[in-house]
Amino acid sequence: MNYNCAASTSSLYIHWPFCPYKCNFCPFVAIAGHDQFMQRYHNALIKEIQKFVDDCGEKQHLKTVFMGGGTPSTYPNDLLLDMYSILYKGFIIDAQAEISIEVNPGTVTQEKLEVWKSVGINRLSIGVQSLKDSVLQSLNRHQSAQDVEWLLKQASPLFDNISVDLILGLPEVSTDEWKELLARAVRWPVNHVSVYFLTVHENTPLYFKVQRNQVSLPPDDTIIDLYHWTVDWLGKHGILQYELSNFARPGYESKHNTAYWERVPYKGVGLGACSFDGMLRLQNEKNLMKYITEIEQKSHSPIISSEQLTSEQVHLEKLMLGLRRSKGVARAELLTGVKQKFWEQCNHKIDTLIENGFLKEKDSQLVLTPKGLILENEIVVQLSFD
Ligand code: SF4
Numbered sequence: 001m002n003y004n005c006a007a008s009t010s011s012l013y014i015h016w017p018f019c020p021y022k023c024n025f026c027p028f029v030a031i032a033g034h035d036q037f038m039q040r041y042h043n044a045l046i047k048e049i050q051k052f053v054d055d056c057g058e059k060q061h062l063k064t065v066f067m068g069g070g071t072p073s074t075y076p077n078d079l080l081l082d083m084y085s086i087l088y089k090g091f092i093i094d095a096q097a098e099i100s101i102e103v104n105p106g107t108v109t110q111e112k113l114e115v116w117k118s119v120g121i122n123r124l125s126i127g128v129q130s131l132k133d134s135v136l137q138s139l140n141r142h143q144s145a146q147d148v149e150w151l152l153k154q155a156s157p158l159f160d161n162i163s164v165d166l167i168l169g170l171p172e173v174s175t176d177e178w179k180e181l182l183a184r185a186v187r188w189p190v191n192h193v194s195v196y197f198l199t200v201h202e203n204t205p206l207y208f209k210v211q212r213n214q215v216s217l218p219p220d221d222t223i224i225d226l227y228h229w230t231v232d233w234l235g236k237h238g239i240l241q242y243e244l245s246n247f248a249r250p251g252y253e254s255k256h257n258t259a260y261w262e263r264v265p266y267k268g269v270g271l272g273a274c275s276f277d278g279m280l281r282l283q284n285e286k287n288l289m290k291y292i293t294e295i296e297q298k299s300h301s302p303i304i305s306s307e308q309l310t311s312e313q314v315h316l317e318k319l320m321l322g323l324r325r326s327k328g329v330a331r332a333e334l335l336t337g338v339k340q341k342f343w344e345q346c347n348h349k350i351d352t353l354i355e356n357g358f359l360k361e362k363d364s365q366l367v368l369t370p371k372g373l374i375l376e377n378e379i380v381v382q383l384s385f386d
Helices: 035-056 077-090 110-119 133-138 145-155 175-185 205-211 220-236 255-261 288-298 311-323 331-335 340-355 370-374 376-383
Strands: 011-016 061-069 092-103 123-129 161-168 192-197 240-243 246-248 266-269 274-276 280-284 303-308 359-362 365-368
Touching: 011 255, 035 077, 035 266, 035 288, 061 255, 077 110, 092 255, 110 145, 123 145, 161 175, 161 220, 175 220, 192 220, 220 240, 220 246, 220 370, 255 311, 311 331, 311 365, 311 376, 331 340, 331 365, 340 359, 340 376, 365 370, 370 376
Parallel strands: 011 061, 011 266, 061 092, 092 123, 123 161, 161 192
Antiparallel strands: 192 246, 240 246, 266 274, 274 280, 280 303, 359 365
């Protein structure tokens, strides 16, 4: 089953998997040491985009473009210019479109910043994670606090919309060090902050270090306290929570992520990229050489999985995506299309969660309370189909 071009696609995701190193906590489709394939990969990406444009016939009207990775800030300038000339020819890109690139400090030059600006990129998402150099080294992340400061200083005159990613719960980061990081973050010229909980993914080098007790992670209680402190701290500085992990000054909420959360159709191109046409979720091949050779031979997206969502899966997605957002999810929307028996059960469970202070209902929207936010996963499980 293929992506349905009749879906009106307003968001495009472009995956660039190349990284200058592999961080030891990384679960993403990212590869280090394969830069010699950048040109061939770029050619494959262009072919995949061109095929999509041809299949759609009518030009799609894009409101967001997101270059993620991997480390898209390593995209060579000449290839990036080529990519954007193809995008502007193949799509109508809204004048107000949000065009983002993920950036790793230490991989940027002044020239790159100017090229990004010249092609219309208007939002940088900077992977800061931590400012403690010894922690970054232990994560095999080759960047420094100085790289971050240099990047922010050089980028801020060119880009008004800058986001930073931080990881809460890294080993060897004390409570005071986390608070110092956040104290600096609110002084930076940024309008958006993402705070992710460290997840130790199986089979990553960090996972094995934790298994062998070579690193110790902060206790859950400390992380929960710091999370609540962070929500308050950023809020006091005008950077308001709008999703479990995302905070923004008003008007700077990520349009691209909002499209995901609202389940609007988006097309993903590149290695391991996912797409959603309103009915189907599809994923591209995750092996670099297979991805490249398949496109070289056949042109179209090399899909490895395509799944038509059942009503149960749609309900689960609405729950998972809706409850993470500060605006919540409408009770009526959550219950649309579910069977009568489940409708009653679910309504009853929602009322119990409200009584117990995990959920609140505001203007018919169900919203997690601070106590509920921490238990988001468990609450989603409770409200799922049995
Ligand atoms: S830079 Fe990002 S994508 Fe690349 S290895 Fe590190 S965490 Fe993974």
